[in-house]
Amino acid sequence: MSAIKESLLENSKSAIIAGIEIHNKPIFSYRYEITSILIINAWELLLKAYIAEYNPEVRIIKKDGTTKPFEECLHFVSSKIGNSFRTTEENLNKIYEFRCNVIHFYKDNLDAVLYSLLHKSVYFYNDFLKKYFNNDLAEETNLILLPIGFKPFVSPIDFLNKESILNESSSSVQNFIKSIIYSTEKLNKEGIEESILTGFNVSVVNENRVKNADIIAAITKDSSKASIFVNKVIEGKLSNDIDAQKISIEEESLFKTIYTLKYNQVTNKCREIYSDFKQGTKFNKIMKSIKDNPDFHKKRYLDIVSKSGSGQDFYSNKIFEELNKNYTLKS
Known part of the structure; x- marks a missing residue:
């Protein structure tokens, strides 16, 4: 042997x-x-x-x-x-x-x-x-x-x-x-x-x-449904709380994986999925409150260090969790 x-x-x-x-x-x-x-x-x-x-x-x-x-x-x-x-x-x-x-x-x-x-x-x-x-x-x-x-x-x-x-x-x-x-x-x-x-x-x-x-x-045909599997997942959510656990994420990667939607993409999606959607006062009020929540919104600045210069608003797919509370999904 x-x-x-x-x-x-x-x-x-x-x-x-x-x-x-x-x-x-x-x-x-x-x-x-x-x-x-x-x-x-x-x-x-x-x-x-x-x-x-x-x-x-x-x-x-x-x-x-x-x-x-x-x-x-x-x-x-x-x-x-x-x-x-x-x-x-x-x-x-x-x-x-x-x-x-x-x-x-x-x-x-x-x-x-x-x-x-x-x-x-x-x-x-x-x-x-x-x-x-x-x-x-x-x-x-x-x-x-x-x-x-x-x-x-x-x-x-x-x-x-x-x-x-x-x-x-x-x-x-x-x-x-x-x-x-x-x-x-x-x-x-x-x-x-x-x-x-x-x-x-x-x-x-x-x-x-x-x-x-x-x-x-x-990756699926619908890029909004792309999934990332990480060997060790740190569960949690984005927060402004100074006492929250700190993790480092590269700024650029946030706009590739989390904040992927522009304003017009959000409104187009709303017209597609909600039967009673109107881009008016009600919607503007909701979007204003959403901007205060880091789970839903992040501004991309030209100068990411000093957070200055003209910036653009980007939204995560989680925004629809909030919008679902205010509009009726099409059957």
Whole structure:
């Protein structure tokens, strides 16, 4: 069994390095298909080595000569290790899903998302190898993943924010993106903060306890219904109360994620959804009171530091919670 374990480990390391080398080739038209196959193969061998080392009573070679399939190995190892392996399990499930259904993705470009999944999987792989086999590939190979190309790097967030790409994508791609979002939500509900994707942005920083957070954007055809999932969510609402808990949010990001509606967009929406809406004294009075509530309104100044210069009013989608109290929704 020891000899089998050593062979599994060496072959696994060869597969992961081959996957990295293939991915980093400047010209390789079948890049993500081959890389995904090699990464899954590397993990399958590594998981079998783990079973051979820590659970030798479990047969990885069946009587008919076949070996325990990848999905069974993954589920078994996850059941033994528990929560600390859950993010790795979800990450590998997504890569395996792509590998098994790759023919459905041929006409679409998922490079940014696949890169992020695979990059994180390689990171998880080396962590697992160090923890359970005292072997650090980072030191052994002195390899740092720094892809250099002829185009600016595109993160999954950039990709997912381009509505045209998603709207024109096949149902297979859209379902794949939804499955990534579902995995993230599932992990969050389990209290697991690690993301299945390589992290690119920090959206909220607690001033008293700084912590990085990966994010995934779920974009629908209706941009007003875009959703952001953050590994660690700080619940609360905007407030002028000087005693309220303080968090730092970049000014620019507020007008991309929260205060996204201009005045005319609000009035147009009102005409669309309310049967008794009139842009008159009643509406003006409501809007005046709304401007005093930071949940609903924020002015964007030309000089954001001194808050001077001509500014423009922007409103959050929450404004309709208040307007619903004063107008009748169309049936």
